[in-house]
Amino acid sequence: MGSRYRIGIGSDLIAADGTSLVEAAQRELLAPVPGLVVETFGAPRATLAPADIVGFDAVVTLWQNVREETLAGSERLATIARWGVGIDMIDVDACTRHDVLLSVTRDAVRRPVAEAILTSVLVLAKNVLGNDRLVREGGWDDKRPNLGLRGKVIGTIGVGNIGAELVGLLRPLGLARVLASDPFVTAEDADRLGVELTDLDTLLREADYVCVNCPLTRDTRHLLGARELALMKPTAYLVNTARGPIVDEEALVAALTEKRIAGAALDVFEHEPLPAGSPLSTLENVVLSPHSIAWTDELFSLNGSGACENALAVLRGEIPAHVVNREVIEQPGFQAKLAHLRAQWSEAN
Numbered sequence: 001m002g003s004r005y006r007i008g009i010g011s012d013l014i015a016a017d018g019t020s021l022v023e024a025a026q027r028e029l030l031a032p033v034p035g036l037v038v039e040t041f042g043a044p045r046a047t048l049a050p051a052d053i054v055g056f057d058a059v060v061t062l063w064q065n066v067r068e069e070t071l072a073g074s075e076r077l078a079t080i081a082r083w084g085v086g087i088d089m090i091d092v093d094a095c096t097r098h099d100v101l102l103s104v105t106r107d108a109v110r111r112p113v114a115e116a117i118l119t120s121v122l123v124l125a126k127n128v129l130g131n132d133r134l135v136r137e138g139g140w141d142d143k144r145p146n147l148g149l150r151g152k153v154i155g156t157i158g159v160g161n162i163g164a165e166l167v168g169l170l171r172p173l174g175l176a177r178v179l180a181s182d183p184f185v186t187a188e189d190a191d192r193l194g195v196e197l198t199d200l201d202t203l204l205r206e207a208d209y210v211c212v213n214c215p216l217t218r219d220t221r222h223l224l225g226a227r228e229l230a231l232m233k234p235t236a237y238l239v240n241t242a243r244g245p246i247v248d249e250e251a252l253v254a255a256l257t258e259k260r261i262a263g264a265a266l267d268v269f270e271h272e273p274l275p276a277g278s279p280l281s282t283l284e285n286v287v288l289s290p291h292s293i294a295w296t297d298e299l300f301s302l303n304g305s306g307a308c309e310n311a312l313a314v315l316r317g318e319i320p321a322h323v324v325n326r327e328v329i330e331q332p333g334f335q336a337k338l339a340h341l342r343a344q345w346s347e348a349n
């Protein structure tokens with residue numbers, strides 16, 4: 001068989017040292033497929049250009065934007081497989097309009113991000129960074145008691161894939177309550193998950209640790225602004241591993257500086273990389289990580305295999321596990337792409 005299928009691997013998946021984030025998956029899943037051509041595409045620019053994706057049946061991407069203009073001339077493209085789950089960099093409606101199925105790797109991020117949030121809560125409760133500083137800076141005798149988690153209240157804004165996993169990890173800790181605010185979760189879901197469903201204001205007023213686990217959308221941009229942060233207790237902490245712009249960073253800096261909340265652990269920021277000179281980097285009640293606290297061996301391995309498997313499923317003429325724009329599936333334009341790919345696959349295998 002000739003090289004009928006073409007999968008593009010985004011250049012944003014190639015690290016500075018040349019290693020590919022999907023190397024193992026490429027070797028184990030893609031290389032054995034007869035006639036499959038795998039190529040790296042595009043320059044690591046903010047938004048993909050039409051020329052980057054032209055001629056591919058499937059592309060795997062990490063952080064590059066996909067906009068309406070990216071998809072001009074995408075007649076052949078059947079699917080975009082995101083390495084990860086955040087889709088704020090992708091115009092989902094444009095994908096649907098262009099008969100392109102968008103998939104994500106929910107299984108890969110669920111546990112690593114939930115572990116990262118639990119780590120952040122513990123690092124804040126035990127003042128790990130402050131204690132480290134005391135020892136290094138000769139402040140041994142200034143040590144103070146840390147906080148226990150038993151009897152405390154944790155709130156999760158969003159209780160989907162990652163939020164629900166976090167709730168499971170919290171179960172053995174003997175918390176007083178786990179609160180969740182999520183407009184798309186029913187009372188039955190909440191019962192099954194073992195969370196108390198509340199509105200956002202109640203969660204902010206009552207939680208000792210507020211964890212952000214919703215996606216960045218038009219509706220959630222600055223969901224936590226000055227008004228919302230003012231509802232939090234002065235002893236409460238904020239953990240944001242979801243997306244920076246969900247929190248109004250200026251309002252957060254003010255709340256942290258004036259000690260209106262106790263502290264924060266932030267993996268994500270309004271502007272990434274965090275600009276040099278950001279007040280966040282001088283505040284002692286903040287723990288920072290460069291959008292990487294969830295990066296684990298497990299996350300890298302499962303994101304790579306998950307994204308490549310999602311792309312391959314479409315090449316086989318099948319629907320992958322985690323589709324974002326399910327409405328595309330029944331569209332005649334997408335069905336035609338799928339039927340063509342399915343026919344090619346059965347001819348070749």
Ligand SMILES: NC(=O)c1ccc[n+]([C@@H]2O[C@H](COP(=O)([O-])OP(=O)(O)OC[C@H]3O[C@@H](n4cnc5c(N)ncnc54)[C@H](O)[C@@H]3O)[C@@H](O)[C@H]2O)c1
Nearest residue numbers: 086109157158159160161162181182184214215241242294
């Ligand atoms: N830091 C990282 O490396 C990292 C890694 C993976 C994911 N993330 C972020 O985590 C987010 C969540 O991932 P997920 O897999 O759990 O997604 P998910 O879609 O399974 O869950 C998100 C939940 O948020 C809820 N939600 C939507 N709008 C809301 C609102 N206004 N208020 C409260 N809840 C709302 C949804 O109903 C859903 O239940 C992703 O969108 C991504 O931005 C970050």
